[in-house]
Amino acid sequence: MTPYIPLFVIGGYLIGLLILGLVSNMFFRGTSGDYFVASRSIGPFMLLMSVFGTTMTAFALVGSTGKAYTTGIGVYGLMASWSGLIHSACFFLVGIKLWAIGKRYGYTTQCQFFRDRFESPALGYMLFPVLVALIIPYLLIGLLGAGAVVRGLTIKMFPHVFASTNGAIPPWLTGLVVCGVVLTYVFVGGVRSTAWANTFQTLVFMLTGVIAFFMIAKALGGPSAATRIVGEHSDKHSLLMRNGHIGRWQFFTYLFVPLSVGMFPHLFQHWLTARSAKTFRLTVIFHPICIMIVWVPCILIGVWAAGKGLVPPPGANQNAILGVAVKRLVASPWLAGLLTAGILAAIMSSLDSQFMCVGSMFTNDIAIRLCGSQSLSDRQKLNLARGFVVFVVVVTYLISLVTTKHIFDLAVWCFSGYAALFPIVLAAVYWKRATGSAVIAAVSVTVVVWAFLFKQSGYGGEYLLFSHWFDETDGIMPVAVIIMACFLTLVVVSWMTSPPSAQTVSKFFPDFKKEQATKQ
Amino acid sequence: MNSPNQAAKFIWLLAVVLFVLHQDYWWWSDQSIVFGFLPIGLAYHAIYSLLAAVLWALAVKFVWPTAWETWADEKDQERPRH
Numbered sequence: 001m002t003p004y005i006p007l008f009v010i011g012g013y014l015i016g017l018l019i020l021g022l023v024s025n026m027f028f029r030g031t032s033g034d035y036f037v038a039s040r041s042i043g044p045f046m047l048l049m050s051v052f053g054t055t056m057t058a059f060a061l062v063g064s065t066g067k068a069y070t071t072g073i074g075v076y077g078l079m080a081s082w083s084g085l086i087h088s089a090c091f092f093l094v095g096i097k098l099w100a101i102g103k104r105y106g107y108t109t110q111c112q113f114f115r116d117r118f119e120s121p122a123l124g125y126m127l128f129p130v131l132v133a134l135i136i137p138y139l140l141i142g143l144l145g146a147g148a149v150v151r152g153l154t155i156k157m158f159p160h161v162f163a164s165t166n167g168a169i170p171p172w173l174t175g176l177v178v179c180g181v182v183l184t185y186v187f188v189g190g191v192r193s194t195a196w197a198n199t200f201q202t203l204v205f206m207l208t209g210v211i212a213f214f215m216i217a218k219a220l221g222g223p224s225a226a227t228r229i230v231g232e233h234s235d236k237h238s239l240l241m242r243n244g245h246i247g248r249w250q251f252f253t254y255l256f257v258p259l260s261v262g263m264f265p266h267l268f269q270h271w272l273t274a275r276s277a278k279t280f281r282l283t284v285i286f287h288p289i290c291i292m293i294v295w296v297p298c299i300l301i302g303v304w305a306a307g308k309g310l311v312p313p314p315g316a317n318q319n320a321i322l323g324v325a326v327k328r329l330v331a332s333p334w335l336a337g338l339l340t341a342g343i344l345a346a347i348m349s350s351l352d353s354q355f356m357c358v359g360s361m362f363t364n365d366i367a368i369r370l371c372g373s374q375s376l377s378d379r380q381k382l383n384l385a386r387g388f389v390v391f392v393v394v395v396t397y398l399i400s401l402v403t404t405k406h407i408f409d410l411a412v413w414c415f416s417g418y419a420a421l422f423p424i425v426l427a428a429v430y431w432k433r434a435t436g437s438a439v440i441a442a443v444s445v446t447v448v449v450w451a452f453l454f455k456q457s458g459y460g461g462e463y464l465l466f467s468h469w470f471d472e473t474d475g476i477m478p479v480a481v482i483i484m485a486c487f488l489t490l491v492v493v494s495w496m497t498s499p500p501s502a503q504t505v506s507k508f509f510p511d512f513k514k515e516q517a518t519k520q
Numbered sequence: 521m522n523s524p525n526q527a528a529k530f531i532w533l534l535a536v537v538l539f540v541l542h543q544d545y546w547w548w549s550d551q552s553i554v555f556g557f558l559p560i561g562l563a564y565h566a567i568y569s570l571l572a573a574v575l576w577a578l579a580v581k582f583v584w585p586t587a588w589e590t591w592a593d594e595k596d597q598e599r600p601r602h
Binding site: 073292 | 535538539542543544545547548549550551553556557558559561562565566568569570572573575576577579580584585587588589591592593594
């Protein structure tokens with residue numbers, strides 16, 4: 001009985017989530033507007049939790065721990081501290097404007113906004129496949145993370161049933177269960193259900209993360225002893241410093257990666273759920289602190305696991321190290337189950353938003369555009385959204401069965417794609433002269449350059465450019481080059497083409513002084 | 521701060537300073553431990569995250585985009601062309 005307790009805890013947690021989805025359904029107003037943007041009624045705390053929970057995926061917990069296990073404490077500076085500065089900058093400088101424009105004109109998806117802002121119906125059709133294609137690796141990270149953690153936790157639990165994974169629950173089964181649970185509560189309650197589940201799950205994974213940190217530290221003789229062991233077992237390139245693991249240019253050019261939040265379609269949708277602009281205040285201020293609360297323990301657990309000499313199970317890679325650490329170092333099976341449920345919470349709190357937005361985009365940007373809004377009932381719109389989500393999830397699930405990539409590196413490639421498109425959203429709200437033709441050209445160039453470099457990396461591995469200019473561990477992050485290509489194309493083609501109409505400019509760049517004078 | 525413009529300049533200046541401070545090359549090979557368990561390179565960046573929160577708290581207080589907020593809340597909404 002005792003060995004299976006962690007699984008019972010995880011099962012109980014998943015059932016609790018389903019119940020939460022059903023309860024949120026009682027508040028569902030039955031309209032597509034409520035399903036897609038919760039009738040723009042989400043308050044400050046729930047926005048903070050849902051935006052943070054959505055941003056922190058398997059990448060933040062499983063990926064960061066695995067990366068710190070091999071690369072050391074510098075992983076925090078690569079992603080977490082840059083993200084604290086840059087994510088909030090995106091929320092403040094871009095998110096609030098997008099929320100205001102979205103509310104004023106009734107937008108639900110990015111493509112609707114870009115299509116109107118850049119006066120180009122073709123742009124919507126062009127952006128849709130790009131955004132969906134980039135979301136697939138993002139979903140993949142979640143499935144890989146969930147599979148790896150549960151595998152690490154359940155080694156030798158079912159030796160006769162799952163002999164090929166050394167008795168552990170295989171990733172294909174974990175992926176199936178996680179997808180089933182998330183799809184159910186997303187379908188039941190839409191984005192409100194997603195926001196509720198996000199809030200709950202974010203609180204769970206932040207709390208369990210801190211508990212895991214203290215439990216693992218205690219098992220290693222306390223935080224001081226755990227860190228000391230890492231130092232004692234280090235060669236000349238200790239995991240307690242960056243030298244030998246991370247290059248200086250690599251460290252600097254990682255700054256472009258967090259710009260991805262400006263173009264995440266699921267985050268765009270969460271912004272639109274905000275009740276008012278003031279709702280953003282809590283998110284803008286506390287997002288960096290929430291990142292710190294989650295990432296510092298994960299990084300330390302990663303380097304401590306290396307110092308302790310823990311290794312991933314046979315056939316698994318560093319993605320599994322967090323699950324292994326929980327299993328080996330947390331004595332109580334109840335706590336081990338709770339901690340694993342917390343890790344799954346972080347993963348599912350991103351998957352749900354991504355599922356939700358994929359459905360919204362398909363319905364609003366493709367189905368309604370092609371069929372006309374009047375020809376589809378609200379019920380048909382919801383069913384179309386759900387059908388497309390299932391299609392994308394099935395595709396992602398099948399890819400997850402054959403890929404063995406490291407979560408951290410794969411995530412960075414996914415984020416790099418979105419980040420490279422950031423100049424477009426920045427221009428949309430700050431540069432009146434940006435044109436639709438330029439955006440189409442910029443998206444095309446971005447796709448080509450990203451695809452080329454992604455192939456060069458071995459389809460999702462760690463890859464640095466111009467390494468021959470630097471020492472053996474240094475180089476430029478590909479995202480820096482891709483974003484520059486997008487930016488230059490956008491600027492050059494905008495100047496070569498006719499500017500947007502005065503009507504469009506006045507629609508998206510309101511003259512507040514003039515409006516004030518008119519009212520008086 | 522006497523005017524919104526001054527406040528905005530001050531916030532931008534702080535943002536640039538924070539941007540530069542991210543490149544803490546001086547800790548690159550330093551394995552010192554602070555508070556008994558935190559490597560100095562990690563402790564520095566954890567504090568950096570706190571400073572980022574302070575920066576954005578100042579931005580929210582002094583340069584909040586009130587005009588956009590008011591504009592969005594106005595009732596005479598145009599409908600999108602979709």
